[in-house]
Amino acid sequence: MQDWSGCAAIVTGGASGLGAATARRLAEGGLKVTLFDRDVEKAASHASAIGGAYAEVDVSDPASVAAGLDAAVADFGVPRVLVNCAGIGGAAKTVSRGAAHDPALFERTIRVNLIGSFNCASQVAARMAAADPVDGDSARGVIVNTASVAAFDGQVGQLAYAASKGGIVSMTLPMARDLADKGIRVCTIAPGLFLTPLLEELPDEVQTSLGAQVPFPSRLGDPAEYAELVAQITQNPMLNGEVIRLDGAIRMAPR
Numbered sequence: 411m412q413d414w415s416g417c418a419a420i421v422t423g424g425a426s427g428l429g430a431a432t433a434r435r436l437a438e439g440g441l442k443v444t445l446f447d448r449d450v451e452k453a454a455s456h457a458s459a460i461g462g463a464y465a466e467v468d469v470s471d472p473a474s475v476a477a478g479l480d481a482a483v484a485d486f487g488v489p490r491v492l493v494n495c496a497g498i499g500g501a502a503k504t505v506s507r508g509a510a511h512d513p514a515l516f517e518r519t520i521r522v523n524l525i526g527s528f529n530c531a532s533q534v535a536a537r538m539a540a541a542d543p544v545d546g547d548s549a550r551g552v553i554v555n556t557a558s559v560a561a562f563d564g565q566v567g568q569l570a571y572a573a574s575k576g577g578i579v580s581m582t583l584p585m586a587r588d589l590a591d592k593g594i595r596v597c598t599i600a601p602g603l604f605l606t607p608l609l610e611e612l613p614d615e616v617q618t619s620l621g622a623q624v625p626f627p628s629r630l631g632d633p634a635e636y637a638e639l640v641a642q643i644t645q646n647p648m649l650n651g652e653v654i655r656l657d658g659a660i661r662m663a664p665r
Contacts (some may be wrong), residue, residue, distance in 0.1 A: 411645045412549055415440030418486035420479070422469055422530055423496030425452035427606035428556065431633035432493050432640050434460050439641055441491060444482035446475075446530070469496045469526030475533055488541045490551045491644055492534045494527040497556065497574075499608060501567040516570040523574035524581075527555050531585065531596070539592040550593040552644045555582065557600040559655060563662035575600070579653050586651030595650040597643045602657025604631035624658035631656065 419436050423429035424445030433443045437460040446467035447453040453464035463485045467478035482489060500519055502511050531553050538551035557578040564572025578598055586596040603609070603620050609630060612620075621629040639656055643649050 412545060412547075412552075412647050414490050414544075414552075414644055417441055417490040417544070418482065418488060419443045419491035419493070420446060420482055420489045420530070420534060421493045421495060422446040422467070422526070423494075424464070425449045425456050427495070427608075428601065428604065428633050428636045429493070429495030430456050431637040432495060433457075433462065435634070435637035435641050436491065436493075436644075437462055442486040444478075444485060444489070446478050446482075446496065469494075469530055470521040472529050472533070475529045479533055479537065483537065488537045489534055490538065490541075490544065491554075492530060492551070493554045493556075493640055494530055495556050496526055496530075497523045499571055502570065503567050504569055511569060516573075519570035520574050520577070523571070524577040527578055528581065531555065535585075535589055535592070535594055538594050539589070543593055547647055548593040549595070549647065551595075553585070553589075553594065553596045554640050554643055555596070555598040557598050557653065559600055559602045559657050559660065559662055561600055562655075565662050566665040582653050583651045590650070595643075595647070597649055597651070598653045599636065599639055599643075600653055600655045600657070601636055602631060602655070602660045602662075604633060604636060606633065623663075624660045627658055629658075631658065 419441040421429050421433040424433040425447035437443050443462035445453045445464040450466050457464040465478035465481045468474040555578050558575040560568050560572040561575035561579045582598040
C-alpha cells in the first residue's frame with residue numbers, strides 16, 4: 411500500500427459536495443490539502459475546518475490554474491495527490507421547440523468539466539514528474555478524475571454533460587500511459603446518483619424517488635463513500651488507468 415500521509419494534495423471543487431468530502435477524507439489521512447474553488451467563502455471555511463488551504467481558481471482558465479498551483483506549492487510543497495471534482499451541470503436537448511442546442515452552453519460545459527480536468531491534471535503532473543519519488547515503486551503521485559455514469563448512460567437533455575464526462579473517461583487510459591514512466595497513476599471515478607448540493611435542493615420526496623432507482627443500496631450515494639474510494643485508489647499501487655463506476659448498479663433510463 412502507498413502511504414501519502416504528510417504529502418500535499420489538491421482537490422478541485424473542494425468547497426462542497428464530492429470535493430468537500432474528499433478533502434476532509436484526505437486530511438484525515440494525514441495529507442495537507444489545498445482546495446481549488448471559485449466560491450472563496452465556502453473554500454476558506456472548509457479549508458479552516460480541515461486544517462488545509464485554499465485558492466480561488468477557475469479550472470477552465472490555464473493561467474488561473476497555474477496561479478493556484480503556485481500558491482499550493484508555496485503552502486505545502488509539490489502535490490502528490492490531485493482529485494478533480496470541479497464541474498457544472500446544465501440541461502438542454504440537441505433540438506428543443508425547434509431551436510438548436512445553445513453552443514455557448516455546450517462549450518462552457520466542455521471547458522469546465524473536460525478541459526478544466528485536463529488543465530489541472532497536466533499542470534500538476536508536470537510538478538509531480540519533476541519531484542523525487544516517494545517509495546520503492548518510484549511513485550511520484552496519483553491523479554483521480556471525476557466522470558459520471560452519464561458518460562455511459564446519458565439521459566435526454568444531458569448532451570453537453572455526457573460529452574464532457576465521456577471525454578474524461580476516454581482521457582484516463584492514455585493519460586495513465588503517458589505518465590507511467592514518471593511514476594504517476596491516473597484513475598477515474600464515475601459516480602451515479604449522489605447527494606450533492608444540486609440534489610439537496612430537491613424536495614425530500616424527489617430525493618427518495620431518485621434513490622429508489624438504485625438497485626442496491628436503494629438510496630442516494632453519500633459523498634463520504636466517493637471520498638473513501640478516492641482514498642483507496644491513492645493507497646493501492648495497482649489501480650491505474652481504470653474507470654470505476656460507483657453507482658449501486660444503476661443504469662440510467664433515457665429520461
